[in-house]
Amino acid sequence: xxxxxxxxxxxxxxxxxxxxxxxxxxxxxxxxxxxxxxxxxxxxxxxxxxxxxxxxxxxxxxxxxxxxxxxxxxxxxxxxxxxxxxxxxxxxxxxxxxxxxxxxxxxxxxxxxxxxxxxxxxxxxxxxxxxxxxxxxxxxxxxxxxxxxxxxxxxxxxxxxxxxxxxxxxxxxxxxxxxxxxxxxxxxxxxxxxxxxxxxxxxxxxxxxxxxxxxxxxxxxxxxxxxxxxxxxxxxxxxxxxxxxxxxxxxxxxxxx
Amino acid sequence: xxxxxxxxxxxxxxxxxxxxxxxxxxxxxxxxxxxxxxxxxxxxxxxxxxxxxxxxxxxxxxxxxxxxxxxxxxxxxxxxxxxxxxxxxxxxxxxxxxxxxxxxxxxxxxxxxxxxxxxxxxxxxxxxxxxxxxxxxxxxxxxxxxxxxxxxxxxxxxxxxxxxxxxxxxxxxxxxxxxxxxxxxxxxxxxxxxxxxxxxxxxxxxxxxxxxxxxxxxxxxxxx
Numbered sequence: 001x002x003x004x005x006x007x008x009x010x011x012x013x014x015x016x017x018x019x020x021x022x023x024x025x026x027x028x029x030x031x032x033x034x035x036x037x038x039x040x041x042x043x044x045x046x047x048x049x050x051x052x053x054x055x056x057x058x059x060x061x062x063x064x065x066x067x068x069x070x071x072x073x074x075x076x077x078x079x080x081x082x083x084x085x086x087x088x089x090x091x092x093x094x095x096x097x098x099x100x101x102x103x104x105x106x107x108x109x110x111x112x113x114x115x116x117x118x119x120x121x122x123x124x125x126x127x128x129x130x131x132x133x134x135x136x137x138x139x140x141x142x143x144x145x146x147x148x149x150x151x152x153x154x155x156x157x158x159x160x161x162x163x164x165x166x167x168x169x170x171x172x173x174x175x176x177x178x179x180x181x182x183x184x185x186x187x188x189x190x191x192x193x194x195x196x197x198x199x200x201x202x203x204x205x206x207x208x209x210x211x212x213x214x215x216x217x218x219x220x221x222x223x224x225x226x227x228x229x230x231x232x233x234x235x236x237x238x239x240x241x242x243x244x245x246x247x248x249x250x251x252x253x254x255x256x257x
Numbered sequence: 258x259x260x261x262x263x264x265x266x267x268x269x270x271x272x273x274x275x276x277x278x279x280x281x282x283x284x285x286x287x288x289x290x291x292x293x294x295x296x297x298x299x300x301x302x303x304x305x306x307x308x309x310x311x312x313x314x315x316x317x318x319x320x321x322x323x324x325x326x327x328x329x330x331x332x333x334x335x336x337x338x339x340x341x342x343x344x345x346x347x348x349x350x351x352x353x354x355x356x357x358x359x360x361x362x363x364x365x366x367x368x369x370x371x372x373x374x375x376x377x378x379x380x381x382x383x384x385x386x387x388x389x390x391x392x393x394x395x396x397x398x399x400x401x402x403x404x405x406x407x408x409x410x411x412x413x414x415x416x417x418x419x420x421x422x423x424x425x426x427x428x429x430x431x432x433x434x435x436x437x438x439x440x441x442x443x444x445x446x447x448x449x450x451x452x453x454x455x456x457x458x459x460x461x462x463x464x465x466x467x468x469x470x471x472x473x474x475x476x477x478x479x480x481x
Contacts, residue, residue, distance in 0.1 A: 014460065149409075150375075150376060150377050153378075187268055187271075188266060188268075189265070189266060192268040192269065192373045192375055193372070193373030194373065198264070198265070200264035201263040202263070203263075204260075204263050208260050208261070224260060225262065230262055230265075234265060
């Protein structure tokens with residue numbers, strides 16, 4: 001048994017026209033020897049000059065910290081996320097020095113998680129969403145996400161009061177599917193009335209990721225979806241989408257007749 | 258494995274409310290009211306022609322001339338047959354008009370909230386060619402409007418037309434957004450700018466404070 005996982009992102013039509021780089025980013029890594037998968041996605045603030053670099057820096061930093069820490073534990077544990085924001089903020093401050101800008105120029109949201117088939121530890125700063133499925137009862141949201149009163153206002157890793165407002169979730173329970181995305185996908189996948197995931201949106205993604213043979217193919221599937229006409233008609237913002245599925249089969253490398 | 262496209266949830270459009278608080282007192286008679294009406298029609302047409310803005314921008318109109326009236330209560334251009342034609346008469350009860358605008362906005366926000374509709378920061382846009390005639394009601398109303406602007410409950414813009422008491426308008430305006438003076442009778446250019454601004458806000462993904470608005474050069478004289 002093993003995780004299947006892939007991530008992709010695309011530039012929205014508005015940013016393409018303006019010549020602004022894609023500000024959304026995502027990264028995923030599997031730790032097959034311990035049945036864990038680690039993911040991070042970030043959405044650079046439209047108002048910040050180098051936020052695409054912020055999104056990349058924050059995602060890479062969160063991923064490598066979580067990979068180190070996951071090696072020390074056997075499942076979801078509070079210690080995974082302790083001071084994670086401080087470390088990411090420090091890395092952003094270093095990156096700001098390097099680029100000769102202020103950390104605010106690197107403002108971005110961040111969702112990062114470590115998941116096992118038996119539970120998940122996740123942190124969310126700002127908007128976007130993290131969804132899990134247990135393979136039976138449908139899909140639910142992990143964390144509520146944060147946007148201010150107005151749809152175009154959110155929380156960024158670089159905000160001064162971020163420590164109090166970051167959402168941290170550590171829970172045990174069956175995990176068979178994970179989807180993480182930036183806010184570009186929110187309007188088409190999460191009901192704005194009750195904040196719940198739209199099940200017919202996530203079901204095909206779940207089927208695809210749990211039944212596809214390898215990660216490259218999943219990557220191409222996500223890529224195709226993000227660039228599909230149907231999605232582009234509805235979403236002109238940048239988007240990042242990360243999918244993981246726990247596949248009930250022999251681990252690669254084990255042969256059987 | 259074939260990738261089956263996910264089914265999208267049918268969420269209501271995000272809304273972008275704007276309330277126009279318009280001086281229709283007797284001093285607006287003649288060219289001013291005609292040009293104001295032409296400007297409102299331009300605003301309506303420009304929004305209606307924009308695919309996204311026509312669904313998202315909702316406009317309410319409060320007039321103050323003789324009495325204070327809510328002549329239009331938050332309609333999107335899709336729901337609106339056409340803008341009303343305003344007539345000018347009477348005194349200038351500006352304070353009560355600002356209050357009605359604030360109330361209408363708060364009421365609209367609670368409708369959005371109860372229906373799970375996401376929205377952008379509302380705009381309140383006051384245009385006058387005079388000075389308030391409803392005693393000191395304007396002072397308290399202005400304080401409420403300024404507080405709403407400073408605490409980001411709305412963005413409060415004020416425009417003076419020739420003859421406006423700019424000193425009082427300065428006191429009414431939010432400290433962060435000083436009043437602007439209309440160049441001559443350039444109402445049409447003003448409403449061109451307003452519709453272009455609302456179209457930008459209604460597709461913005463970023464903090465409303467930093468949405469790049471078009472230049473006001475075509476219609477405004479910035480007050481020193």
